[in-house]
Amino acid sequence: MFRGxxxxxxxxxxxxxxxxxxxxxxxxxxxxxxxxxxxxxxxxILFGFTDLGQLGRVLAGASPIHLALPLLCVAASYITMALxxxxxxxxxxxxxxxxxxLRITLVAxxxxxxxxxxxxxxFAARMYYFTKRSIPPSxxxxxxxxxxxxxxxxxxxxxxxGFGYVLTKRDLSGVALASTxxxxxxxxxxxxxxxxxxxxxxxxxxxLSVIARLAHTALRKVRPKTHFTLVAMQRYIATLERGIxxxxxxxAKMAAPLFFILLDWLLTILILQTSFAALRYDIxxxxxxxxxxxxxxxxxxxxxxxxxxxxxxxMAAIFKGMGVPFETAxxxxxxxxxxxxxxxxxxxxxxxxxxxxxVRSSDTKPR
Numbered sequence: 001m002f003r004g005x006x007x008x009x010x011x012x013x014x015x016x017x018x019x020x021x022x023x024x025x026x027x028x029x030x031x032x033x034x035x036x037x038x039x040x041x042x043x044x045i046l047f048g049f050t051d052l053g054q055l056g057r058v059l060a061g062a063s064p065i066h067l068a069l070p071l072l073c074v075a076a077s078y079i080t081m082a083l084x085x086x087x088x089x090x091x092x093x094x095x096x097x098x099x100x101x102l103r104i105t106l107v108a109x110x111x112x113x114x115x116x117x118x119x120x121x122x123f124a125a126r127m128y129y130f131t132k133r134s135i136p137p138s139x140x141x142x143x144x145x146x147x148x149x150x151x152x153x154x155x156x157x158x159x160x161x162g163f164g165y166v167l168t169k170r171d172l173s174g175v176a177l178a179s180t181x182x183x184x185x186x187x188x189x190x191x192x193x194x195x196x197x198x199x200x201x202x203x204x205x206x207x208l209s210v211i212a213r214l215a216h217t218a219l220r221k222v223r224p225k226t227h228f229t230l231v232a233m234q235r236y237i238a239t240l241e242r243g244i245x246x247x248x249x250x251x252a253k254m255a256a257p258l259f260f261i262l263l264d265w266l267l268t269i270l271i272l273q274t275s276f277a278a279l280r281y282d283i284x285x286x287x288x289x290x291x292x293x294x295x296x297x298x299x300x301x302x303x304x305x306x307x308x309x310x311x312x313x314x315m316a317a318i319f320k321g322m323g324v325p326f327e328t329a330x331x332x333x334x335x336x337x338x339x340x341x342x343x344x345x346x347x348x349x350x351x352x353x354x355x356x357x358x359v360r361s362s363d364t365k366p367r
Contacts, residue, residue: 042309046316046330054327062278062335069274070339077267078344080260081105084150087257089143091250094135103351104129110348138242145243147257154261155293156190158269162289204244208237268292268340272315275335281328283319291318295333312337 082102089096108125130140197204273288295315299307312333319329 046313058331066278070271073271080264084257084260091253106348110345142243159293212237275332
C-alpha cells in the first residue's frame with residue numbers, strides 16, 4: 001500500500017538479482033532522470049512561493065538544544081524498525097543478528113529513498129543480504145512482505161486517528177475540511193477492504209489474481225519488452241498469499257513486531273513534531289499527523305525519489321491550511337527532510353561499503 005516498508009516495502013520474488021529493473025547494459029531506466037528533474041522543479045516552485053528572507057530568519061532562530069530531539073527520534077525510529085524485522089525473522093526461523101538487521105534496514109530504506117521504484121530497490125537489497133546470510137529466499141520474501149503489510153496497516157491506523165481527531169476538533173474549514181473528510185472516507189474504505197482481504201481467503205485469492213493480471217497487462221503496455229511475465233507475477237502473488245498465511249498462523253509472535261512498527265511510525269511523526277519545536281513553534285500533534293500523512297502518501301505515489309519537492313510542498317500547504325505560518329512550515333519540513341532522509345543516507349553509505357566488503361570476502365572463501 002504506502003510505505004514499503006513503511007511500508008518503512010514490498011517487491012517481486014526475483015528481486016534478488018542485482019540487474020532486475022535495469023535497462024540493457026546496466027543503464028538506469030530513462031524515466032529516473034526525468035523524475036529527479038521533476039522533483040527539483042517542484043522544490044524550486046516551493047521556494048518560489050516562499051519568502052526566503054523570512055525562511056532564513058526562522059531557521060536562524062532554531063534552538064540548538066531542541067535540534068537534538070529529532071535526531072534522537074530518527075535514531076530510535078531505525079532501531080525500532082530493525083527490531084520489527086528482527087522479530088519477524090525469528091518467527092520465520094531466520095538466523096540473523098540484530099546488528100546485521102539494523103545495517104540491512106538502514107541501507108534498504110536509504111535505497112528506497114534514492115530510487116523511486118515503489119520499494120523494490122530496498123526489497124532487492126534485503127533479499128540479497130538475507131540470502132547472503134543463509135536465510136532461504138522464500139523465508140526472506142515472507143519477512144519483507146509481512147513487515148510491509150504490518151507497516152502499512154499501522155500507517156493507515158495513524159492516518160485515520162489523526163484525521164478523525166482533527167475533524168472532531170473542528171480545526172479545519174472550507175477546502176481543507178472537505179479534502180480531509182474525503183481522505184478520511186477513502187481511508188475508511190481502504191481499512192474495511194484490507195480487513196476483508198486479510199480474513200476472507202477466497203475473496204483475497206480472487207482479488208490478488210485479478211490484480212496480478214491487471215498489473216501484468218499495464219506493465220506490458222508501459223514496457224512491451226519487459227521480461228516480467230504473468231507467471232512471475234502469479235508466483236509473486238502466491239508468495240504474498242503465503243506471507244499472509246504466515247502472519248495469521250503466528251498471531252502471538254507478531255505482537256512484538258507490530259508494537260515496534262507502531263512505535264516506529266510514532267517516532268517518525270515525532271521527528272516532524274520536534275522539528276517544529278526546534279523552530280520554537282508549538283503545533284498540536286493531531287495536525288502534525290495530518291500534515292505528515294498527506295506528505296508521505298503523496299511522496300510514495302509520486303515515483304519521484306524520496307518524494308523530493310512533492311512531500312515538502314504538500315506538507316507545507318496542509319500546515320498553512322491549518323494556520324501555520326508558511327515559512328515556518330517550509331522550514332520544519334526541510335528539517336524533517338534532512339534529519340529523516342539525508343543523515344541516515346550518509347550513515348548508510350558507510351554501512352553499505354562495509355556490507356559489500358563482507359559479501360565479497362564470503363564469495364571468495366573456498367567452499
